[in-house]
Amino acid sequence: MTDTSAELLPTRERRSRRILWLLRALAGDPMAVAAAIWLLIVVLAILTDSLSLLGDNRISLKARNLPPFDFGQSWTLWLGADALGRPLLVRLIQATSTTIGIAVVTVLTSLIGGTLLGVIAGYFGGVVGNVIMRICDIILGFPTLLVALFGLYLFGPSVGNLVIVLAITRMPAYIRVARAETLEVRERLFVDAARVFGGGPTWILRTHILPSVAPTMLTLASVNLAMVMLFESGLSYLGLGIQPPSVSWGLMVAQGQGYLSSAWWLGFFPGLAVMLTTMSFNLLANWFRIVNDPSQHWRLVKRRR
Amino acid sequence: MALLEVKDLQVSFDTASGPIFALNGVSFSLERGEVLALLGESGSGKSVTASAIMDLVPNPPGAIDRGSIRFDGTELLKLSRTERRDLCGSRIALIFQDALAALNPVYPVGWQIAEMYRIHGRNPAGGVEKAVIDLLTAIGIPDPERRARQYPHEFSGGMRQRIMIAMAVALEPDVIIADEPTTALDVTIQAQVVDLLATIRKRSDAGMIFITHDLGVVAELADRVAVMYAGRIVETANVFELFEDARHPYSVGLLGSQPRLDTDEDELVPIPGSAPNPLALPSGCAFRTRCPRAEGLCAEVVPPLETVGPGRQAACHFPVSPA
Numbered sequence: 001m002t003d004t005s006a007e008l009l010p011t012r013e014r015r016s017r018r019i020l021w022l023l024r025a026l027a028g029d030p031m032a033v034a035a036a037i038w039l040l041i042v043v044l045a046i047l048t049d050s051l052s053l054l055g056d057n058r059i060s061l062k063a064r065n066l067p068p069f070d071f072g073q074s075w076t077l078w079l080g081a082d083a084l085g086r087p088l089l090v091r092l093i094q095a096t097s098t099t100i101g102i103a104v105v106t107v108l109t110s111l112i113g114g115t116l117l118g119v120i121a122g123y124f125g126g127v128v129g130n131v132i133m134r135i136c137d138i139i140l141g142f143p144t145l146l147v148a149l150f151g152l153y154l155f156g157p158s159v160g161n162l163v164i165v166l167a168i169t170r171m172p173a174y175i176r177v178a179r180a181e182t183l184e185v186r187e188r189l190f191v192d193a194a195r196v197f198g199g200g201p202t203w204i205l206r207t208h209i210l211p212s213v214a215p216t217m218l219t220l221a222s223v224n225l226a227m228v229m230l231f232e233s234g235l236s237y238l239g240l241g242i243q244p245p246s247v248s249w250g251l252m253v254a255q256g257q258g259y260l261s262s263a264w265w266l267g268f269f270p271g272l273a274v275m276l277t278t279m280s281f282n283l284l285a286n287w288f289r290i291v292n293d294p295s296q297h298w299r300l301v302k303r304r305r
Numbered sequence: 306m307a308l309l310e311v312k313d314l315q316v317s318f319d320t321a322s323g324p325i326f327a328l329n330g331v332s333f334s335l336e337r338g339e340v341l342a343l344l345g346e347s348g349s350g351k352s353v354t355a356s357a358i359m360d361l362v363p364n365p366p367g368a369i370d371r372g373s374i375r376f377d378g379t380e381l382l383k384l385s386r387t388e389r390r391d392l393c394g395s396r397i398a399l400i401f402q403d404a405l406a407a408l409n410p411v412y413p414v415g416w417q418i419a420e421m422y423r424i425h426g427r428n429p430a431g432g433v434e435k436a437v438i439d440l441l442t443a444i445g446i447p448d449p450e451r452r453a454r455q456y457p458h459e460f461s462g463g464m465r466q467r468i469m470i471a472m473a474v475a476l477e478p479d480v481i482i483a484d485e486p487t488t489a490l491d492v493t494i495q496a497q498v499v500d501l502l503a504t505i506r507k508r509s510d511a512g513m514i515f516i517t518h519d520l521g522v523v524a525e526l527a528d529r530v531a532v533m534y535a536g537r538i539v540e541t542a543n544v545f546e547l548f549e550d551a552r553h554p555y556s557v558g559l560l561g562s563q564p565r566l567d568t569d570e571d572e573l574v575p576i577p578g579s580a581p582n583p584l585a586l587p588s589g590c591a592f593r594t595r596c597p598r599a600e601g602l603c604a605e606v607v608p609p610l611e612t613v614g615p616g617r618q619a620a621c622h623f624p625v626s627p628a
Contacts, residue, residue, distance in 0.1 A: 189406035196359050196401075197472065198394030198424050200387070207420070211411050294411055294456035 021301070025291050028300035032287035035280035042277060045096040068265045080265045082255075091247055092269060099248040100277070102163055103228045109167035111221045114174020119209055121175065122182025123201070133179070136172035144169045145234070152240040162241055166228055177220055181213045188212075215289040222285035226278035249274050306378065307334035308512045309358070309397075309480050314372030316353050316362060325583045327353040329536040330372070332610065335480065335512045340503075342523040342544070343516045344559070345533035348580050351516045354533075355482045358514075359399050360389050377479065395425045398473035400502075402485040404465035408457040414468045415441070415453025421475040440471045443508075444501060463494035467501060477509040484516045499526055520563050524548060532556045535581055535591035538610060542617040550627050552619040554596045590622070598623045 026032055068080035068088070076087035121129035139147065151165040185191065186209065194204050233250020235241035242248045249270040256267030290296045316328040328350045335341050343351045356362045357369055358381070374381040376397065381389060393399075401407040408417060418437045422429060429436040441449035444467040457465055466486055473481055483502060487495040499522055506513050515526055523530055523544065530547045532540045532555065540553040551557045558576035578595040581587055590608050593599040602622050610620040614627075 189401060189403060190409040192361060193399075193401060193407040193472075194409075194420075194424075195390075196361060196393055196399045197421055198390050198392075199420075200390060203424060207412075208409055292411065294413075295458045 022291065025297060025300040026287065029287050029290075031283045035283035035287075038276050038280045039284070042096060042100060045093045046100065049094050049097055067263070068269075079269050080263070082266055083259065083263070088265065088269060091252065092249070092273060095247040095249050095252055095270065096273075098159070098242060098246060099229060099232070099250065099274075102159060102166070102232055102242075102248065103225050106163050106166040106170065106228050107221050107225050109163065110171040110174050110224070111217060113167070114171045115178045115210075115213065115217050117171075118175040118178025119182045119205060119213060122179035123186055123205060123209060129179075132175060136175050139169065139172045144231075148231070148235060149238070149240060152235065157235075157240045157243060159242070162232065162235065166231060170224060170228065173224070174217065174220065178213055178217060181216050182209055185209050185212045211292070215292055218285045218288055219282075222278070222281040225281050226274065229274050229278070307375075308337045308377060309335040309514075310373075310375040311354070311358070312373045312375070314354070314357060314374065315370040316350075316357050317368055317370055319366040319368075320584075322584055326586070327367075327536055327583070328357065328372075331533070331536070331538055333531050333538060333541065335514060337479070337512050338510045340506070340513045340515055340526055340528045342527035342530045343514060343533055344518065344520070344523055344530055346518060346580055348535075348583065349533040350536040351518075351533055352484055353536075355399060355484050355514070355516055358397065358482060359393060360386075361399075391425070394421060394478070395427075395476045396478050397480045397482065398476070398478040400466075400469050400473045400481065400483040400486045402488055404462070404469040404489075405457060407469060408465060410457055413454045413456055414460065418453075418468070418472050418475055421472055425476060427476060436475070440475055441468075443505065444468070444471045463490055463498060466490060466494075466498050470498070470501060470505060474505050474509065474511075477511070479511055481506060481511050481513045482516070483513060485518070487519070487522060488517070495522070496525075502526065520560065532559065535583070535586060537591065537620065539592065539621070540617075540619040541610075542614075542619075546614070546617055550625070552613050552617070552624040552627075553621045554598050554623075554625060555592050556619075557625055558595075590620075598625075 026036065064081065064083060064085045066081040066085070068078065070078070070080075074087075076090050079088040079092065081087050082091065117132050121132040147169050148165045151168075152161055155161045155165075191204060191208055194208050199207075229248075229250055231250075232241050232248060233254050236248060236251040237254035242251050244251075252270035253267050253274070256263070256265075256270070259266045287300075290300060311334070312332045314328050314331045315326065317324045317326045331350065331354055333341065333343075343354060345351050353362070358374055360381075362369060369382060372382075376392065381392070384392075408414065412420075415434075415437050418440060419433045421427075422433045422436065437453055438449045441453055446452050446464065446467065452460075457468075460468065466489075469486070481502075486502065487498050490498060502513070502515075503526055515522070517523060527544045530540075530542060530544050531538045532547070532553065534555050540547070540551065540556045542551070547556060548560065551560055555576070558574070561574040562576055564573060576595055581591055581594065587594050587604070589602075589604045589606055590596070590599070593603040596603070598621075600623065606622070608620045608622045610618045613619045613624055
């Protein structure tokens with residue numbers, strides 16, 4: 001028999017035990033540990049940048065397009081330097097907060113908004129559901145890039161507008177998936193049972209539908225994170241996203257594009273950062289899905305024999 | 306006054322090929338402390354009756370066309386959604402047939418029993434957790450403190466049905482509706498669950514409607530039986546009277562197609578034909594096409610449910626005479 005710390009009732013004393021149990025579950029999945037470590041590095045990068053612990057980021061013509069792995073130089077130059085001689089590692093760290101900030105806020109907004117709207121559309125249906133779905137169809141009817149370009153052109157390129165535009169253009173995907181999942185869960189007998197036992201719509205949505213829909217939505221969100229990072233770089237490339245001298249990984253990839261044959265590292269390292277981050281989120285989402293599935297989580301917390 | 310009184314209930318479902326009348330004027334009553342068995346074949350309207358009482362008829366396509374359901378003096382069909390919801394679970398409870406599907410797989414069973422108290426904002430003496438453990442002990446789950454934290458998939462079928470029963474009786478309802486609670490279980494487990502239902506019902510002296518097609522369970526548990534056929538009640542009788550001398554030819558056929566140990570009959574007598582197509586019910590009595598006693602009158606007039614003896618009724622123009 002598995003022994004889990006699953007609570008009978010959510011009470012405060014059990015919270016610390018729950019955290020301990022989650023850590024044990026994390027240790028059961030090496031890939032998730034690696035992912036967590038990378039995300040920890042990312043968080044550290046954001047911290048060092050916001051606490052201004054980095055050396056200066058001067059233009060230095062001597063170091064123009066300096067190749068990476070020249071360990072004779074100062075540590076800032078270990079990943080090489082860009083066309084203006086700015087150390088790539090420092091630029092990469094400075095770009096972290098913008099990139100992660102935009103991506104996470106965007107994905108969270110569309111995740112929360114899309115899930116709520118989709119669950120409501122799926123559970124209640126009727127006029128409300130139809131209105132929500134038709135708005136989705138309208139947004140999906142236009143090419144995403146066109147909507148984004150138009151929005152940013154109208155309201156001006158700024159980080160806030162970028163987040164709003166990206167969140168809105170991505171939201172229909174979440175709404176549709178959440179609605180489809182809700183339609184399926186709604187017909188399960190335990191939802192009828194909750195109704196028979198006197199649960200109102202809010203209770204059923206909160207305790208029975210949302211927890212069943214959440215794992216799918218989180219997986220979708222983790223996949224979307226990469227898309228948002230790349231999409232932001234596309235918009236930045238067109239001059240409507242991040243404005244230099246601010247920098248993001250996507251923008252760095254875009255700027256490095258012209259130097260691919262002469263200085264590959266300009267595009268490679270920021271691209272690598274995007275890939276590792278996305279992959280980490282993916283792995284953690286998968287881990288989270290298993291943790292929240294009672295018939296699966298014995299895989300993570302096996303007893304040592 | 307009866308605890309639960311259903312009168313002339315008609316429920317229909319819209320389908321592509323026309324409306325299906327799942328219930329055609331069902332009337333019965335249930336007293337406090339009484340066990341009423343609803344007996345009938347698949348499609349006779351047993352479960353729809355339960356759904357109508359619990360406000361579970363999907364609308365659309367289903368609709369309650371006419372009739373009344375009075376519970377403890379209140380007309381349920383006239384109550385608002387919220388008022389009915391307050392009754393559901395706390396005063397009228399339903400036990401599902403498929404306990405595995407009716408329990409949410411992502412919550413521990415103790416949590417789900419506790420859910421009953423939380424939905425209705427009850428605070429039992431000694432706390433919810435103690436109440437849950439007490440209930441689990443009462444339904445015979447060993448080591449309840451540990452088992453309460455386990456998930457539905459970690460229980461056997463019989464255990465899950467017990468937990469379903471615990472949820473239904475948690476708030477001591479006045480009426481318990483059990484929708485074929487033993488159909489999916491082994492015979493040995495069936496007997497245990499039926500025993501449990503009987504004891505737990507006695508605890509709060511609730512009335513119980515027991516929906517089944519299993520005559521053995523009826524004989525063991527029920528006080529009174531209502532036999533259903535094609536959306537109508539065709540006979541109601543005390544359980545002993547029904548087994549001794551059934552009056553409606555359908556009841557007789559039902560009893561005759563079941564092997565019995567207490568008679569010398571060597572042969573089982575099946576009812577010829579099959580249940581009628583609900584889209585095209587025969588005129589008059591729905592059973593006449595399969596009935597050995599049918600005559601011309603049966604095709605013209607729907608037989609009303611008439612008193613044929615003290616406390617018993619049958620809906621037949623030519624009832625089987627007393628043995």
